[in-house]
Amino acid sequence: MRTQVAIIGGGPSGLLLSQLLHRKGIDSVVLERQTRDYVLSRIRAGVLEWGMVELLREAGVGQRMDAEGIIHEGTLLAAQNRTIRIDFRKLTGKAVMIYGQTEITHDLYDARDAMGGVVIHEAEGVTPHGLDSDAPHVTYVKDGTEHRIDCDFVAGCDGFHGVSRKSIPSSVLKEFERVYPFGWLGVLSETPPADDELIYAIHERGFALCSMRRADLSRHYVQVPLTDRVEDWSDDAFWAELKRRIPEHAAQRLVTGPSIEKSIAPLRSFVAEPMRWGRLFLVGDAAHIVPPTGAKGLNLAASDVHYLYNGLLAHYQDGTPEGLDDYSRKALLRVWxxxxxxxxxxxxxxxFPDQGDFGQRMQESELDYLEHSTAAQTALAENYVGLPY
Incomplete structure (x- = not known):
């Protein structure tokens, strides 16, 4: 098989890149290790920067998002039972969109099906070859038979544990990492949101977040030690802990219900440099991980797709290499x-386990400054709604 761009990974970044390229007449093949049902079952982030909203519209997959997504013009930070509202619209003129990653993936699959896009699922042993040559190719095993795809470029959209980043020689790749000493216990429930906007709360017992996916589907989190297990937390225990940590007015109107998904996610910050080696380009979690506190994981993948898509477009349409040559530098500036x-x-x-009284006072001072400083609120809002591509 021959294609122009071989895309390793069939999550939202790989599907979005394929969709954008296809609309410009550039061929691609997407290789995904899991089944389609498995990909669509993954519950992930749901806060979209406006740059990602526009990119999804450009890809022709924004119709359902525009109809069902929830526009948020601010967010709430809570501490010591008082609430600070960060007014995105007033401070930046922008907003964010609440629309789940699972829904985005559904929309992208529907679009790829409608256009006859090639997505190969249950592709085992995916291995890129010749990445430092002018003729790279990718091999994989499907139904016990090995297949080969010759291509011009390889896009590694296969996540933190994928093969793409591991294909860059250790003498070239540099990795930066911080692992945080806690995780997030997350519960998905068919209940209305605790508030019209997201609530980020700090409490002496730890962090909490009240989020949402739809008007009837909520996602809530509490900070827990890494030693905790999901089995340690009944639904009743989770709801009781969440109510302790969020403002009293929100706790009083919080609607609880059975969890339909419950998990504990560790938090880490991670960046790999460079994001290009030869004909390979790393995209999304293959190159970087962020703690979910800033709602940047999916959005960073989208900005990577934006830079790579435009670089490939310039290469194929105009024969200009600058976009691809500058991909890693431009992407990493925004990543950092x-x-x-x-x-x-x-x-x-x-x-934090070791923060002590001094660390607690520093956090309280930071929040007090944020509450009374328009400049500090503007800086937070600018970053939350998304810096320009």
Whole structure:
């Protein structure tokens, strides 16, 4: 098989890149290790920067998002039973969209089906070859038979544990990482949101977040030790803990119900440099991980797709190499800014085991400054709604 761009990974970044390229007449093949049903069952983020909203519209997959998504013009930070509202619209003129990653993936699959896009599921042993040559190719095993795809470029959209980043020689690749000493216990429930906007709460017992996917589907989190197991937390225990940590007015009107999904996610900050080696380009979680506090994971993948898509478009339409040559530098500039924001939000809103009284006072002072400084609120809002591509 021959294609122009071989895309390893059939999550939202791989599907979005394929969809954008197809609309411009550039061929691609997507290779996904899991089944389609498995990909669609993954519950992930749901806060979209406006740049990602526009990119989905450009890809022709924004209709359902525009009809069902929820526009948020601000968010709430809570501490010591008082609430600070960050007014995105007033401070930046922008907003964010609440629309689940699972829904985005559904929309992208529907679009790829409608256009006859090639997505190969249950592709085992995917291996890129010749990445430092002018003729790369990718091999994989399907139904016990090995197949080969010759291509011009390889896009590694296969996540943190995928093969793409591991294909870059260790003498070239540099990795930066911080692992946080806690995780998020998350519960998905068919209940209305606790508020019209997201609530980020810091409490002496730890962080909490009241989020949403739809008007009838909520996602809530509490900070827990890494030693905790999902089995340690009954639904009743989770709801009781969440109510302790969020403002009293929100706790009083919180609607509880059975969990339909419950998991504990560790938090880490991670960046790999460079994001290009030869004919390979890393995209999304293959190159970087952020703690979810800043809602940047999916959005950073989208900005990577934007840079790579435009670089490939310039290469194939105009024969100009600058976009591809500059991909890693441009993507990493935005990645590190998002890493900084996610790191700062995590430090401001979580209880750390070794922070002591001094650390607690520093957090309280930071929130007090934020509450009374328009400049500080503007900086937070600018980063939350998304820095320009």
């Amino acid at each position: 800014k998002a890493e900084r924001f996610s790191w700062s939000m995590t430090n401001m809103m979580h209880r």
